[in-house]
Amino acid sequence: MAAFLVLFFSTWVFFVHGIPVQGNPIPLVIWHGMGDSCCNPISMGAIKKMVENQIPGIYVLSLQIGNSFVEDVENSFFLNVNVQVARVCDQLAKDPKLQQGYNSMGFSQGGQFLRAVAQRCPNPPMRNLISVGGQHQGVYGLPHCPGESSHVCDWIRKLLNSGVYTKVVQDRLVQAEYWHDPLNEEDFRNNSIFLADINQERSVNKSYKSNLQALKKFVMVKFLKDTMVIPPDSEWFAFYKPGQSAHIIPLQNSSLYTEDRLGLREMDKAGKLVFLGVEGDHLQFTHEWFNENILPFLH
Numbered sequence: 001m002a003a004f005l006v007l008f009f010s011t012w013v014f015f016v017h018g019i020p021v022q023g024n025p026i027p028l029v030i031w032h033g034m035g036d037s038c039c040n041p042i043s044m045g046a047i048k049k050m051v052e053n054q055i056p057g058i059y060v061l062s063l064q065i066g067n068s069f070v071e072d073v074e075n076s077f078f079l080n081v082n083v084q085v086a087r088v089c090d091q092l093a094k095d096p097k098l099q100q101g102y103n104s105m106g107f108s109q110g111g112q113f114l115r116a117v118a119q120r121c122p123n124p125p126m127r128n129l130i131s132v133g134g135q136h137q138g139v140y141g142l143p144h145c146p147g148e149s150s151h152v153c154d155w156i157r158k159l160l161n162s163g164v165y166t167k168v169v170q171d172r173l174v175q176a177e178y179w180h181d182p183l184n185e186e187d188f189r190n191n192s193i194f195l196a197d198i199n200q201e202r203s204v205n206k207s208y209k210s211n212l213q214a215l216k217k218f219v220m221v222k223f224l225k226d227t228m229v230i231p232p233d234s235e236w237f238a239f240y241k242p243g244q245s246a247h248i249i250p251l252q253n254s255s256l257y258t259e260d261r262l263g264l265r266e267m268d269k270a271g272k273l274v275f276l277g278v279e280g281d282h283l284q285f286t287h288e289w290f291n292e293n294i295l296p297f298l299h
Helices: 002-017 044-054 069-078 081-094 109-120 151-163 167-172 174-178 182-191 206-213 232-236 264-269 287-293
Strands: 028-031 060-062 102-107 126-132 217-223 273-278
Touching (some): 028 044, 028 109, 044 060, 044 287, 081 109, 102 109, 109 174, 109 206, 167 174, 206 264, 217 232
Parallel strands (some): 028 102, 102 126, 126 217
16 A cells, blocks of 8 residues: 555656656756847746756756857857857767756757757757747848838848858858848858758758657747747748748748658657747747746656
Protein backbone atom coordinates (compact mmCIF):
# COMPACT_ATOMS: atom_id res chain seq x y z
CA MET A 1 0.00 0.00 0.00
CA ALA A 2 2.81 2.41 0.89
CA ALA A 3 4.53 1.74 -2.42
CA PHE A 4 1.23 2.33 -4.23
CA LEU A 5 0.71 5.67 -2.45
CA VAL A 6 4.22 6.82 -3.32
CA LEU A 7 3.65 5.92 -6.98
CA PHE A 8 0.24 7.63 -6.99
CA PHE A 9 1.61 10.81 -5.40
CA SER A 10 4.58 10.96 -7.76
CA THR A 11 2.32 10.56 -10.79
CA TRP A 12 -0.04 13.26 -9.44
CA VAL A 13 2.88 15.69 -8.97
CA PHE A 14 4.08 15.10 -12.52
CA PHE A 15 0.75 15.57 -14.27
CA VAL A 16 -0.63 18.38 -12.14
CA HIS A 17 2.51 20.44 -11.73
CA GLY A 18 4.44 19.31 -14.79
CA ILE A 19 7.58 18.71 -12.73
CA PRO A 20 9.64 15.62 -13.58
CA VAL A 21 10.02 13.40 -10.55
CA GLN A 22 13.15 11.59 -11.69
CA GLY A 23 16.36 13.11 -12.97
CA ASN A 24 17.08 16.74 -13.73
CA PRO A 25 14.83 18.97 -15.83
CA ILE A 26 15.82 19.37 -19.48
CA PRO A 27 18.05 22.45 -19.82
CA LEU A 28 16.80 25.48 -21.74
CA VAL A 29 18.74 27.78 -24.08
CA ILE A 30 17.29 31.24 -24.79
CA TRP A 31 18.27 33.67 -27.58
CA HIS A 32 17.01 37.25 -27.36
CA GLY A 33 15.81 39.51 -30.14
CA MET A 34 16.99 42.68 -31.87
CA GLY A 35 18.17 45.44 -29.54
CA ASP A 36 17.86 43.25 -26.46
CA SER A 37 20.38 41.40 -24.34
CA CYS A 38 20.67 38.13 -22.49
CA CYS A 39 20.02 39.51 -19.06
CA ASN A 40 17.79 42.55 -19.32
CA PRO A 41 15.71 42.31 -16.11
CA ILE A 42 12.49 43.38 -17.86
CA SER A 43 12.84 40.98 -20.81
CA MET A 44 15.11 37.93 -20.98
CA GLY A 45 16.06 38.19 -17.33
CA ALA A 46 12.38 38.07 -16.40
CA ILE A 47 11.74 35.12 -18.74
CA LYS A 48 14.67 33.21 -17.25
CA LYS A 49 13.44 33.82 -13.72
CA MET A 50 9.87 32.87 -14.63
CA VAL A 51 11.00 29.53 -16.09
CA GLU A 52 13.24 28.82 -13.12
CA ASN A 53 10.36 29.50 -10.75
CA GLN A 54 8.02 27.18 -12.65
CA ILE A 55 10.56 24.36 -13.17
CA PRO A 56 12.74 24.11 -10.03
CA GLY A 57 16.29 22.99 -10.69
CA ILE A 58 16.27 23.75 -14.43
CA TYR A 59 19.47 25.05 -16.04
CA VAL A 60 18.64 28.09 -18.20
CA LEU A 61 21.32 29.52 -20.47
CA SER A 62 20.37 32.94 -21.83
CA LEU A 63 22.83 33.58 -24.64
CA GLN A 64 25.07 36.63 -24.51
CA ILE A 65 26.62 37.46 -27.86
CA GLY A 66 29.77 39.31 -26.84
CA ASN A 67 31.69 40.03 -23.67
CA SER A 68 29.36 42.61 -22.17
CA PHE A 69 25.78 43.87 -22.04
CA VAL A 70 26.66 46.64 -24.52
CA GLU A 71 28.36 44.24 -26.96
CA ASP A 72 25.39 41.90 -26.76
CA VAL A 73 23.00 44.67 -27.81
CA GLU A 74 25.33 46.00 -30.53
CA ASN A 75 25.91 42.55 -31.98
CA SER A 76 22.15 42.06 -32.43
CA PHE A 77 22.46 44.75 -35.12
CA PHE A 78 25.97 44.53 -36.50
CA LEU A 79 27.57 41.09 -36.07
CA ASN A 80 27.20 38.75 -39.05
CA VAL A 81 24.53 36.17 -38.17
CA ASN A 82 26.58 33.28 -39.49
CA VAL A 83 29.39 34.29 -37.13
CA GLN A 84 26.91 34.51 -34.25
CA VAL A 85 25.49 31.06 -34.97
CA ALA A 86 28.97 29.53 -35.21
CA ARG A 87 29.93 31.04 -31.85
CA VAL A 88 26.75 29.77 -30.22
CA CYS A 89 27.27 26.28 -31.64
CA ASP A 90 30.76 26.23 -30.17
CA GLN A 91 29.49 27.47 -26.80
CA LEU A 92 26.75 24.85 -26.63
CA ALA A 93 29.12 22.05 -27.65
CA LYS A 94 31.44 22.95 -24.76
CA ASP A 95 28.74 23.31 -22.09
CA PRO A 96 28.77 20.10 -19.98
CA LYS A 97 25.22 20.73 -18.77
CA LEU A 98 23.79 20.49 -22.31
CA GLN A 99 25.39 17.30 -23.55
CA GLN A 100 22.33 15.10 -23.01
CA GLY A 101 20.13 17.52 -24.94
CA TYR A 102 18.30 20.78 -24.39
CA ASN A 103 15.21 22.73 -25.35
CA SER A 104 15.55 26.11 -27.01
CA MET A 105 13.44 29.25 -27.10
CA GLY A 106 14.17 32.17 -29.42
CA PHE A 107 12.49 35.55 -29.26
CA SER A 108 11.92 37.51 -32.49
CA GLN A 109 15.08 37.18 -34.62
CA GLY A 110 16.44 34.78 -32.02
CA GLY A 111 13.84 32.32 -33.31
CA GLN A 112 15.35 31.94 -36.76
CA PHE A 113 18.87 32.09 -35.32
CA LEU A 114 18.16 29.09 -33.09
CA ARG A 115 16.63 27.29 -36.06
CA ALA A 116 19.98 27.76 -37.80
CA VAL A 117 21.64 26.19 -34.76
CA ALA A 118 19.28 23.21 -35.01
CA GLN A 119 20.03 22.78 -38.71
CA ARG A 120 23.78 23.33 -38.58
CA CYS A 121 24.82 21.96 -35.20
CA PRO A 122 23.10 18.72 -34.13
CA ASN A 123 25.41 18.15 -31.17
CA PRO A 124 24.41 18.54 -28.44
CA PRO A 125 20.90 17.59 -29.60
CA MET A 126 18.14 20.18 -29.54
CA ARG A 127 14.86 18.57 -28.46
CA ASN A 128 12.15 21.22 -28.82
CA LEU A 129 12.53 24.53 -30.64
CA ILE A 130 10.15 27.29 -29.56
CA SER A 131 10.11 30.33 -31.82
CA VAL A 132 8.35 33.30 -30.20
CA GLY A 133 7.67 35.79 -32.98
CA GLY A 134 10.56 34.52 -35.13
CA GLN A 135 10.61 35.60 -38.79
CA HIS A 136 11.23 32.32 -40.60
CA GLN A 137 10.50 33.66 -44.06
CA GLY A 138 12.14 36.98 -43.30
CA VAL A 139 10.72 40.49 -43.26
CA TYR A 140 9.74 42.97 -45.95
CA GLY A 141 8.70 46.07 -44.11
CA LEU A 142 9.47 48.58 -41.41
CA PRO A 143 8.55 48.34 -37.73
CA HIS A 144 5.27 50.10 -37.01
CA CYS A 145 5.00 51.31 -40.60
CA PRO A 146 1.46 52.53 -41.47
CA GLY A 147 0.92 49.78 -43.98
CA GLU A 148 1.16 48.62 -47.54
CA SER A 149 -0.68 51.68 -48.89
CA SER A 150 1.80 54.17 -47.44
CA HIS A 151 4.00 55.80 -50.09
CA VAL A 152 6.54 56.56 -47.36
CA CYS A 153 6.85 52.85 -46.54
CA ASP A 154 7.39 51.99 -50.18
CA TRP A 155 9.94 54.76 -50.67
CA ILE A 156 12.06 53.71 -47.67
CA ARG A 157 11.72 50.07 -48.69
CA LYS A 158 13.10 50.89 -52.14
CA LEU A 159 16.06 52.63 -50.54
CA LEU A 160 16.75 49.52 -48.48
CA ASN A 161 16.40 47.31 -51.51
CA SER A 162 18.86 49.39 -53.48
CA GLY A 163 21.67 48.10 -51.29
CA VAL A 164 20.34 45.42 -48.97
CA TYR A 165 21.76 42.51 -50.99
CA THR A 166 25.20 44.02 -51.56
CA LYS A 167 28.06 42.18 -49.87
CA VAL A 168 28.99 45.03 -47.56
CA VAL A 169 25.43 45.38 -46.22
CA GLN A 170 24.88 41.66 -45.91
CA ASP A 171 28.11 41.22 -43.99
CA ARG A 172 27.51 44.09 -41.56
CA LEU A 173 23.78 44.50 -40.93
CA VAL A 174 21.97 41.67 -39.17
CA GLN A 175 18.47 42.63 -40.30
CA ALA A 176 19.60 42.71 -43.96
CA GLU A 177 20.49 39.04 -43.61
CA TYR A 178 16.85 38.08 -43.20
CA TRP A 179 15.36 40.81 -45.43
CA HIS A 180 13.21 39.01 -48.00
CA ASP A 181 12.12 41.01 -51.04
CA PRO A 182 9.28 39.19 -52.84
CA LEU A 183 9.63 41.57 -55.80
CA ASN A 184 13.23 40.44 -56.31
CA GLU A 185 13.23 36.77 -55.37
CA GLU A 186 16.24 36.01 -57.57
CA ASP A 187 18.32 38.69 -55.85
CA PHE A 188 17.28 37.35 -52.45
CA ARG A 189 17.99 33.77 -53.44
CA ASN A 190 21.45 34.53 -54.79
CA ASN A 191 22.70 37.14 -52.33
CA SER A 192 21.07 36.62 -48.92
CA ILE A 193 23.92 35.16 -46.88
CA PHE A 194 21.78 33.81 -44.04
CA LEU A 195 18.05 33.32 -44.60
CA ALA A 196 18.33 32.03 -48.17
CA ASP A 197 20.85 29.49 -46.92
CA ILE A 198 18.90 28.10 -43.96
CA ASN A 199 15.70 28.04 -46.07
CA GLN A 200 17.46 25.98 -48.75
CA GLU A 201 16.74 28.55 -51.48
CA ARG A 202 19.89 27.90 -53.50
CA SER A 203 20.45 24.18 -52.98
CA VAL A 204 19.37 21.43 -50.62
CA ASN A 205 21.73 20.56 -47.80
CA LYS A 206 20.52 17.14 -46.66
CA SER A 207 21.98 17.58 -43.18
CA TYR A 208 19.96 20.78 -42.65
CA LYS A 209 16.83 18.78 -43.38
CA SER A 210 17.65 15.74 -41.28
CA ASN A 211 18.89 17.83 -38.36
CA LEU A 212 15.70 19.88 -38.27
CA GLN A 213 13.58 16.74 -38.52
CA ALA A 214 15.33 15.39 -35.43
CA LEU A 215 13.39 17.90 -33.34
CA LYS A 216 10.58 16.47 -31.25
CA LYS A 217 8.53 19.65 -31.63
CA PHE A 218 8.97 22.88 -33.59
CA VAL A 219 6.67 25.42 -31.95
CA MET A 220 5.94 28.69 -33.78
CA VAL A 221 4.22 31.55 -31.96
CA LYS A 222 2.55 34.23 -34.07
CA PHE A 223 1.39 37.55 -32.62
CA LEU A 224 -1.96 38.18 -34.24
CA LYS A 225 -1.75 41.98 -33.95
CA ASP A 226 1.96 42.28 -34.69
CA THR A 227 3.01 45.70 -36.01
CA MET A 228 6.74 45.06 -35.73
CA VAL A 229 7.12 42.10 -38.10
CA ILE A 230 6.00 42.62 -41.70
CA PRO A 231 4.40 40.36 -42.66
CA PRO A 232 3.53 38.78 -39.29
CA ASP A 233 2.63 35.60 -41.22
CA SER A 234 6.38 34.97 -41.47
CA GLU A 235 6.16 33.86 -37.84
CA TRP A 236 4.24 30.81 -39.11
CA PHE A 237 6.56 30.34 -42.12
CA ALA A 238 4.11 32.03 -44.53
CA PHE A 239 5.07 34.85 -46.89
CA TYR A 240 4.07 36.98 -49.83
CA LYS A 241 3.45 35.36 -53.18
CA PRO A 242 6.55 36.03 -55.34
CA GLY A 243 6.30 39.11 -57.52
CA GLN A 244 4.00 41.14 -55.27
CA SER A 245 3.65 42.24 -51.65
CA ALA A 246 -0.03 41.91 -50.81
CA HIS A 247 -1.20 38.29 -51.06
CA ILE A 248 0.12 35.83 -48.47
CA ILE A 249 0.80 32.18 -49.27
CA PRO A 250 0.40 29.89 -46.23
CA LEU A 251 3.28 27.56 -45.45
CA GLN A 252 1.35 24.51 -46.65
CA ASN A 253 0.91 26.07 -50.13
CA SER A 254 4.50 27.27 -50.48
CA SER A 255 7.21 25.64 -52.59
CA LEU A 256 9.29 25.24 -49.43
CA TYR A 257 6.58 22.91 -48.11
CA THR A 258 5.50 21.16 -51.31
CA GLU A 259 9.12 20.48 -52.32
CA ASP A 260 9.85 19.69 -48.66
CA ARG A 261 13.30 21.23 -48.82
CA LEU A 262 13.48 21.51 -45.02
CA GLY A 263 11.38 18.48 -44.16
CA LEU A 264 8.57 20.65 -42.80
CA ARG A 265 5.89 18.70 -44.67
CA GLU A 266 7.05 15.44 -43.13
CA MET A 267 7.28 17.09 -39.72
CA ASP A 268 3.77 18.52 -40.11
CA LYS A 269 2.32 15.11 -40.97
CA ALA A 270 4.14 13.62 -37.98
CA GLY A 271 2.61 16.21 -35.65
CA LYS A 272 5.93 17.89 -34.94
CA LEU A 273 4.88 21.39 -36.06
CA VAL A 274 2.88 23.42 -33.56
CA PHE A 275 1.29 26.74 -34.57
CA LEU A 276 0.25 28.98 -31.68
CA GLY A 277 -1.47 32.35 -32.00
CA VAL A 278 -1.56 34.96 -29.29
CA GLU A 279 -3.54 38.20 -29.25
CA GLY A 280 -1.36 41.26 -28.98
CA ASP A 281 1.54 43.09 -30.58
CA HIS A 282 5.07 41.77 -30.98
CA LEU A 283 6.29 39.77 -27.96
CA GLN A 284 3.30 40.85 -25.87
CA PHE A 285 1.94 37.99 -23.79
CA THR A 286 0.89 37.33 -20.21
CA HIS A 287 2.47 35.03 -17.64
CA GLU A 288 -0.73 32.99 -17.70
CA TRP A 289 -0.55 32.50 -21.46
CA PHE A 290 3.12 31.52 -21.23
CA ASN A 291 2.52 29.03 -18.44
CA GLU A 292 -0.41 27.42 -20.22
CA ASN A 293 0.98 27.31 -23.76
CA ILE A 294 4.78 27.26 -23.56
CA LEU A 295 5.75 25.52 -20.33
CA PRO A 296 4.45 22.10 -21.52
CA PHE A 297 7.15 22.12 -24.20
CA LEU A 298 9.93 22.78 -21.69
CA HIS A 299 9.60 19.46 -19.86
